[in-house]
Amino acid sequence: xxKDSGKWIMYGVDWDDPQESWNTIVRHTHDIYPIATNAQIxxxxx
Numbered sequence: 001x002x003k004d005s006g007k008w009i010m011y012g013v014d015w016d017d018p019q020e021s022w023n024t025i026v027r028h029t030h031d032i033y034p035i036a037t038n039a040q041i042x043x044x045x046x
Contacts, residue, residue, distance in 0.1 A: 029041045 025045070026038060026041055029044075033041075
């Protein structure tokens, strides 16, 4: 992430469809940590 003009920019996020970006993050995290639950992943990413 980098800061630009007072806004944080996270590369790889589809700002038009952030839910799809979240789903992609969750899928990749499940691939890495297959026993993790969505709640654990959300807690980790906070």
